[in-house]
Amino acid sequence: MSLDLQKILESxxxxxxxxxxxxVAEKLRMLDALRERELAIRGRKVPADASALHEEPAPCRHxxxxxxxxxxxxVFHEIRxxxxxxxxxxxxxxxEDPCLQWYEGLLFxxxxxxxxxxxxxxxxxxxVPMATVTSITEFDETSEVYEHPRRKQKRKS
Amino acid sequence: MAIxxxxxxxxxMQADGVIERYxxxxxVGANFYLEPVATLNVDIFxxxxxxxxSLIVNPQPIxxxxxxxxxxxxxxxxxxxxxxxxFLPPGNPLVEEALEESVNKDLDETRLSVFTAEHLGAIAxxxxxxxxxxxxxxxxxxxxxxxxxxxAILARHSLLDAWRKFERQFLSDVP
Numbered sequence: 001m002s003l004d005l006q007k008i009l010e011s012x013x014x015x016x017x018x019x020x021x022x023x024v025a026e027k028l029r030m031l032d033a034l035r036e037r038e039l040a041i042r043g044r045k046v047p048a049d050a051s052a053l054h055e056e057p058a059p060c061r062h063x064x065x066x067x068x069x070x071x072x073x074x075v076f077h078e079i080r081x082x083x084x085x086x087x088x089x090x091x092x093x094x095x096e097d098p099c100l101q102w103y104e105g106l107l108f109x110x111x112x113x114x115x116x117x118x119x120x121x122x123x124x125x126x127x128v129p130m131a132t133v134t135s136i137t138e139f140d141e142t143s144e145v146y147e148h149p150r151r152k153q154k155r156k157s
Numbered sequence: 158m159a160i161x162x163x164x165x166x167x168x169x170m171q172a173d174g175v176i177e178r179y180x181x182x183x184x185v186g187a188n189f190y191l192e193p194v195a196t197l198n199v200d201i202f203x204x205x206x207x208x209x210x211s212l213i214v215n216p217q218p219i220x221x222x223x224x225x226x227x228x229x230x231x232x233x234x235x236x237x238x239x240x241x242x243x244f245l246p247p248g249n250p251l252v253e254e255a256l257e258e259s260v261n262k263d264l265d266e267t268r269l270s271v272f273t274a275e276h277l278g279a280i281a282x283x284x285x286x287x288x289x290x291x292x293x294x295x296x297x298x299x300x301x302x303x304x305x306x307x308x309a310i311l312a313r314h315s316l317l318d319a320w321r322k323f324e325r326q327f328l329s330d331v332p
Contacts, residue, residue: 019192034195102233
């Protein structure tokens with residue numbers, strides 16, 4: 001046994017190289033064994049509790065409160081749908097912090113309402129089924145969405 | 158072996174026309190180039206067959222196919238042979254290219270497809286997660302990347318700035 005850090009690091013590197021060089025089938029068997037051990041350590045909750053299994057997902061581009069890099073302002077997303085998902089969203093929703101989430105095999109955009117209105121409360125969670133989404137537009141202010149000339153015209157009529 | 162069983166089921170699904178091209182990524186994909194690292198699930202990028210009239214990628218046929226064969230859903234995972242598998246659509250040009258250029262590997266009698274080491278390394282760069290950065294460092298430390306090929310991928314996908322930042326953070330002795 002050596003206390004020389006360089007020797008220890010080199011020894012670790014050599015072990016990793018020898019592991020990497022093993023046949024893939026053997027390495028996959030090792031992965032299975034490592035997984036079993038990981039589950040044993042964490043407790044076998046996986047089938048019942050997806051959160052126990054959940055590795056940190058890769059962040060989708062708009063996860064979290066995004067800042068427009070040039071303007072240093074918050075951005076909002078207008079999500080338009082093929083049909084009215086419900087009477088609240090009326091074919092579009094202004095969403096803060098959108099990110100993709102799977103629930104029971106279906107993909108949703110999950111976020112929070114970015115605007116108070118007669119029907120929506122800012123900050124309340126919203127789930128938009130991805131299958132209904134036709135477009136996602138980025139805005140700096142929610143007022144940009146609501147004051148869009150086309151929407152104003154629609155409101156008047 | 159749970160992972161092999163899952164891969165065989167995915168091969169069958171491909172043969173049955175439910176998915177087009179697929180490739181294994183994540184820790185299991187990296188396992189083809191590096192030493193094994195513990196992971197709980199298998200990540201698969203797959204070209205989903207979708208309705209040509211729709212721009213929306215719909216993975217439902219995959220879930221329907223696997224559910225019909227007794228696989229359970231666990232959140233975003235399908236549990237195949239006891240192994241949770243996550244199917245991901247190629248969401249950007251880098252992943253599309255990686256899928257297109259993925260390489261076939263033969264494992265006993267099972268053929269499977271994985272991303273090249275250079276694509277796995279490049280994809281780890283923009284995600285920003287610590288575990289992805291660690292994996293990229295593993296690729297570098299193991300000498301698993303062809304430098305010219307890796308640089309070409311980074312240049313094609315506007316990742317050179319991210320790479321320089323990574324180099325400054327992890328590969329430079331100068332603070």
